[in-house]
Amino acid sequence: MSKILVDINKMHFQRGGRVIYDSISMQVKKGAITAVMGPSGIGKTTLLKLIGGQLYPDGGEVLFQDENIHQMSRKRLYDVRRKMSMLFQSGALFTNISVFDNVAFPLREHTKLSEEVIETIVLLKLEAVGLRGAAYLMPNELSGGMARRAALARAIALDPDMIMYDEPFAGQDPISMGVLVKLIKELNSALGLTSIVVTHDVKEVLTIADYAYILADKRIIGAGTPEEIRNSSSELVQQFLQGNADGPVPFHFPASSIQDAFLGAT
């Protein structure tokens, strides 16, 4: 089997007439942590949904383990999805059942394990994210960081090959952020996972990523190891790393010039 787990090839995607991705290509290596960075609103979540087969590209292809995600039968797609897992920004825990039942949910849906075995697995997964003590709390009783860790325990319940993290650090205090950074790194090596981390928190993710892509303006503007990214000579990449308000990535959403808008020149 090849060393590339996810291979995106000249993918084109648009929504509501607005082009989101204009022929982008990227590769995710097996066993590595790949970071995808970019400003908010660039459609990073969309990228994960395209990889997960929830959205369909308008051109190009997305291969997962050398199979085209978007040409599979529905049944095959559902089989493949058991090998991938996604951590949503909100956690997306089921609010009507406890943390324990949330983590047990995929096991009960997809396996015929007995309740005792499920209990053992669930408690082990919760131990891995440090929430064994919170097993019987309801999701609304958790803090934002805890909810995300509980969702992470659910995401690893079925021992997937790959986890996609959607903005895992957004809105976290420095301690929770540190915990999540450590968890992503440790789970990746301990469980032999492949991770895709989509984020705009550049500093945190560059400490753990093996390879990084920077998305802006519908394209990939930079790619490389964290070291290469930091030393990149591209103005775009430097603007993004340093967080300058204006630069090659414009501050303004595309619009007619303000003189035209106010003075009615047509």
Place this chain on the structure above:
Amino acid sequence: MNWLINLGANTLSRLSAIGNASLMLWGGLFAVPRLKNIPLIIQQVYVVGVQSLLIIIVSGLFIGMVMALQGYTILVNYGAEGSLGPMVALSLLRELGPVVTALLFAGRAGSALTAEIGLMKATEQLSSLEMMAVDPLRRIIAPRFWAGVISMPLLALIFSAVGILGGHLVGVDWLGVDSGSYWSIMQSTVDWDKDVINGVIKSVVFALVVVWIALYKGYDAIPTSEGISKATTETVVFSSLAILGIDFVLTALMFGIN
């Protein structure tokens, strides 16, 4: 020319909404039911059916009482107050039972279903089910649909039964109509197939429509607070209009042409 463009765009978006709703119905409901889903259906029967009992019983009681009161004041002029029983029973079984139950159900359970599904969508729970290789149509939509279709005819029958007792309470116990004639004329007038079964058929049709609208509106809601609020309102408005319109058609088919 703008209105023409708008008309076209509106028609297209309506048509595609109907298409999407039909796909949802197809994907979720006509898939082979799995044994695993039966506990889910039972749980939803409790939520949409059992928890609607109070409002159904109270409304049925009062509607039966009001009908007996109104009916008595008119019938007594012709000395026909003995026909109070069949009047109450027939109006409840043929019309008021199915229709009022469906309207109450749309307000009580339909809106709750829309809000629940809409919020599940907004909080990415539906998406995360999909990513866990669990089909939300089967896991979330189908049990709620079947629960609604099972519950509503039962609720309508309970409504009618309680209404008839309410009519007895006012007509016989208070206004003094003879109890024997209330029951016996009712028994000889009400026909099982024509009245009871037709009423049940009506409420099954209403259930299909109300639950379908409620679930689709939730599933299709724009995942923001305004979107969910709009979807909930539309569920109640569209369901109510659909119930009244379909009721006329069904009544014409069942009782109108002989």
